[in-house]
Amino acid sequence: MKIIMLGAPGAGKGTQAKKIAAKYNIPHISTGDIFRANIKNGTELGNKAKTYMDQGLLVPDELVVDLVVDRVRQEDCVNGYVLDGFPRTIPQAEALDKALAAIGEKIDHAIDVNVPDENIVHRMSGRRACVGCGATYHLEYAPTKEEGICDACGKELILRDDDKPETVKKRLGVYHEQTQPLIDYYTNAGILKTVDGTIDINDVFQAIVDILGE
Ligand SMILES: [Zn+2]
Numbered sequence: 086m087k088i089i090m091l092g093a094p095g096a097g098k099g100t101q102a103k104k105i106a107a108k109y110n111i112p113h114i115s116t117g118d119i120f121r122a123n124i125k126n127g128t129e130l131g132n133k134a135k136t137y138m139d140q141g142l143l144v145p146d147e148l149v150v151d152l153v154v155d156r157v158r159q160e161d162c163v164n165g166y167v168l169d170g171f172p173r174t175i176p177q178a179e180a181l182d183k184a185l186a187a188i189g190e191k192i193d194h195a196i197d198v199n200v201p202d203e204n205i206v207h208r209m210s211g212r213r214a215c216v217g218c219g220a221t222y223h224l225e226y227a228p229t230k231e232e233g234i235c236d237a238c239g240k241e242l243i244l245r246d247d248d249k250p251e252t253v254k255k256r257l258g259v260y261h262e263q264t265q266p267l268i269d270y271y272t273n274a275g276i277l278k279t280v281d282g283t284i285d286i287n288d289v290f291q292a293i294v295d296i297l298g299e
Pocket residue numbers: 215216217218219220235236237238239240
């Protein structure tokens with residue numbers, strides 16, 4: 086069972102990817118983890134990636150694909166895997182398909198966790214972080230006992246720049262521009278499934294299980 090997760094930043098696709106990995110006993114693979122592992126182990130691909138990252142440059146698509154394909158060929162991926170945060174663009178998706186085809190494999194499901202932008206902006210703008218200990222809260226979903234005060238250390242809570250509506254909207258704009266075409270790409274491939282990401286986390290997961298099978 087080889088799965089790709091699609092969804093805007095803040096849609097909750099990482100949470101669902103973890104739940105899928107646990108239920109079906111397949112690895113949850115994020116590009117961030119692959120980069121860290123390869124750099125830590127000083128692999129040839131990792132060292133290459135590091136030279137770009139050290140200069141503040143984006144790691145080129147071919148190298149990202151090489152890293153991902155190298156990861157999915159490892160033994161623990163024999164029954165499948167769930168890719169989280171990759172591919173992000175059409176060139177990456179095409180390169181991945183090509184590399185998988187070369188080893189006789191293909192992606193089985195692309196799952197889009199769909200949440201309207203306004204919901205994501207609303208969710209993010211409710212987040213609060215403690216200036217003292219860094220603990221995070223949410224005005225609606227994880228409120229503190231006393232408003233604006235950290236339960237753990239008593240310091241003040243703030244809305245981080247990353248969670249401010251204007252920042253979130255900018256990020257969503259980039260997402261739609263780059264990743265929306267992937268929705269069409271996987272629709273054409275006949276493997277796109279969309280789930281409503283606005284409902285309860287466990288209900289979203291049930292909808293995914295309905296797609297993948299028990
Ligand atoms: Zn605190």
